[in-house]
Amino acid sequence: MAEVLVYVDHVDGAVRKPTLELLTLARRIGEPVAVHLGPGADTAATTLAEHGAVKVLTADAPEFADYLVAPKVDALQAAYEAVSPAAVLLPSSTEGKEIGARLAVRIGSGIITDAVDLEAGDEGPVATQSVFAASYTTKSRITKGTPVITVKPNSAAPEAAPAAGTVEQLAVTVAESSKGTKVVSRTPRESTGRPDLTEAAIVVSGGRGVNGAENFPVIEALADSLGAAVGASRAAVDAGWYPHTNQVGQTGKSVSPQLYIAAGISGAIQHRAGMQTSKTIVAINKDAEAPIFDLVDYGVVGDLFEVVPALTDEVKARKG
Ligand SMILES: Cc1cc2nc3c(=O)[nH]c(=O)nc-3n(C[C@H](O)[C@H](O)[C@H](O)COP(=O)(O)OP(=O)(O)OC[C@H]3O[C@@H](n4cnc5c(N)ncnc54)[C@H](O)[C@@H]3O)c2cc1C
Secondary structure, eight states, rough: EEEEEEOEEEEETTEEHHHHHHHHHHHHEEEEEEEEEEEOHHHHHHHHHHOSSSSSEEEOHHHHHHHHSSSHHHHHHHHHHHHHOOOOEEEESSHHHHHHHHHHHHHHHOOOEEEEEOOTTTTTTTTEETTTTTEEEEEEOSSSSSEEEOOOOSSSOOOOOOOOEEEEEEEOOOOOOOOSSSOOOOOOOOOOSSOOOOSSSSSEEEGGGGSSSSGGHHHHHHHHHTTEEEEOOOOHHTTSSSOOGGBSTSSSSSOOOOEEEEEEEOOOOOHHHTTTTTTTEEEEESSSTTTTGGGGGGEEEOOOHHHHHHHHHHHHHHHO
């Protein structure tokens, strides 16, 4: 069976969920071979094997941390040359997309970014994308070279499928030309304890209806009861009520969670562009004519300051 390279996103060997989703999708096309760069390969290998990796190719070098993505592209290219895979899959993070694009240029292949599903096809993998502010769903296949595909988080439920997960060292030579941009300092982001917005299975977002930064704890309380990330519309962000890093939409983050709850958000096209592929959408809005109700699975016409706390209490009560 053909091998499929899966680029591993991890923090010191703790594998992030989008990679487990990639392994699940990779198994539809062939045998997943994971590429783990940086420290923690042994820890990662256990998780990767549990989710179907037949092999884990690993390399660690100071250059992976000291420079921007180019040394990692050198390593992924080395894995590509060692394996001759049927496809290369990466998570659709900013880094994943840059590494994928650079690899595709180097190996003369086409690339598909932000796929939301993947299936095997007679002439290569077929990727589903949601395009033009999620107005169209397209299916595409790469016709040139080895398909390089980046997949959005939450596109598949990770499934366990134990495999050998044999760890093999990858020989990597970092090219001088890959050392053009050195990282000179790092400032860790203050942790909120909430999941990352683009990877979260549940997102609770607030808009202009939240009516002030001082009211956002109402949204945060619901998010925390559900273990969700907090999002915001541009109106809320522009008003300075919530950080830009949490903006959902065309000029913010694109999210695709299992559940998206929009409170006090009207549903402008630019907001929809960033959340319309969510699996289940719930809106709370006091205006029954708000356009957001056109795309929801469940809508509550009501004041968010009554509905959201009641929902939070109910979630907490059911959790015991
Ligand atoms: C180039 C461009 C890019 C953009 N990018 C983005 C983007 O990335 N993300 C984004 O979100 N927007 C973006 N916008 C802005 C977008 O057009 C809208 O202006 C914005 O999404 C509106 O935010 P909102 O829904 O929070 O506010 P509004 O449209 O003002 O809606 C507020 C809603 O809250 C409801 N409400 C008020 N009080 C309550 C209450 N107490 N309880 C319940 N409901 C209540 C109202 O009925 C209303 O429907 C962009 C615009 C442009 C031109």
